[in-house]
Amino acid sequence: MPRPKSGTALRSRKASGQRVSLKSLAEHLGLSQAAVSLVINRSPGAKSIPLRTQELIRQAARELNYRPNHLARSLRQQRSYTIGVVVPEISEGYAALVMSGIEDHLLQEGYFYFVVSHRHRDELIEEYPLLLQQRAVEGLIAVDTAITGAAQIPLVAVSGHREVPGVTNIVLDHARAATLAMEHLTKLGHRQIAFIKGQEFSSDTAIRWESVRHAAQALGVKINDRQVGQLEGESSSPVLGYQVTKKLIASGEAFTALFAFNDISAIGAIQALREAGRQIPRDVSVVGFDDIQSAAFQNPALTTVRQPLREMGMLAAETLLRRIAAPPEADYPKEIVVQPELICRASTGAAPR
Known part of the structure; x- marks a missing residue:
């Protein structure tokens, strides 16, 4: 383990406002410049350096106010170590969980990143990747964002279909996901099932609905168009699911179960059902999709199809x-296809007789 030398000279340099160099920091620690550089720049090679040594390097850098010159590093290596991430919006739910996985891996590997949200505006979806490339990003990750043009730099699309x-798509096995949910409900005796589809602009809406239709047909469940609603609007709050479910109830078509596009809309649906005097799951069972962090803490806890969203973000990075x-x-x-998992909680139960 390295033993730091007397830091009097370096501390005097810090006090006088002089910049502490990488060479001086390495000599102070009794380590090579290469080892110190790996740790300070969070390079992948730092994994070979003992954690205790890494802690000593970072502690000394803080005490001596050492700051690496990232611009000089970029110019020397002709690398920016910067990634661009494009998302529809930054809010609880799908994008936030994917982002957590992206962030964890990029931070671990010593990369900086820009995040931009396009709010489903076509002109921004087209413009942002170009603007990020002008800022020298080395690659792009698009989350639930339709990419139409060929990529000029490496690009990974989460939920890209x-x-x-030039694009690598990371997608869920939607056929398996739909089958898991539909089999669960039919085994509980449900045949009259209502559905909430996603917004038109969502990357997953079309493929998920097609998968639900195929799963229902395979299980002998007839889908009644009057029991199908669709989310409208750009809000990411439960209000959209609430509004759709109010319309489904008002249609007068009886249903004993509801399969929602995502957990957020399922939470809104439960509120609408309660206001209509329906108890969950005694009168109506509800299944969500995604398994966001708050799903397990709803009342009742939400049964849902889990997408491994954080893992998908890490895989993308x-x-x-x-x-x-x-x-090149x-x-x-x-x-790259990832697998879903059915998470059974308290919002589903046997169909009422």
Whole structure:
């Protein structure tokens, strides 16, 4: 383990406002400049350095007010170590959980990142990737964002369903997800099932609804169009699910279960059902989708189809960094499929007789 030398000279330099150099910091610690640089810049190679040594390096850097010159590093290596992330919005739910996985991996690997939200505006979806490239990002991650043009730099799309040159799509097995939910409800005796579809602009809406239709047909469940509602508007609050469910109730069509597009809309649906005098799950069972952090703490706790959202974010970041490190002409994965999981909680029960 390194033993720091007397820091009197360095502290005098700090007090006088002089910049502490990497060489001086390394000599103070009795370590090589390469080792100190790996830790300070959070480079992948730092993993080979003992954690205790890493802590000593960072502690000394804080005490001596050492700041790495990222601009000089970028110019020297012709790298920015910066990633661009494009999301529809920053709010509780889908995007936040994906972002947590992206952040964890990029921070671990020593990358900086920009996050932009386009609010489903077509002109921003087209403009933001170009603006991020002008800021020298080395790669892009698009979350629930439709990418139409060929990518000029490595790009990974979470919930991307289009085959676009230069893009790796990370997608859920929606057929399996729909089957898990529908089998769960039919085993509980439900045949009259209402559905809430996602907004038109959501990347997953079309493929998920098609998967639900196929699963229902395979199980002999007839879908009544009057028992199908669709989320409208850009709000990410439960109010959209609340409004759709009010319309489903007002239609007069009886249903004993409801399968919502996501957990947020399921939470709104439960409120609307309660206001109509329906008890959950005695009168109506409710299934969500995503398994956001608050799903387990609803009353009743929400049964849902879990997307491994945080893991999808980490996988997106890992895949992107591998593509950045690879030669430009190297092959890259076009699609990576992840698996869902049914999480049974208290919002579903046997169909009423």
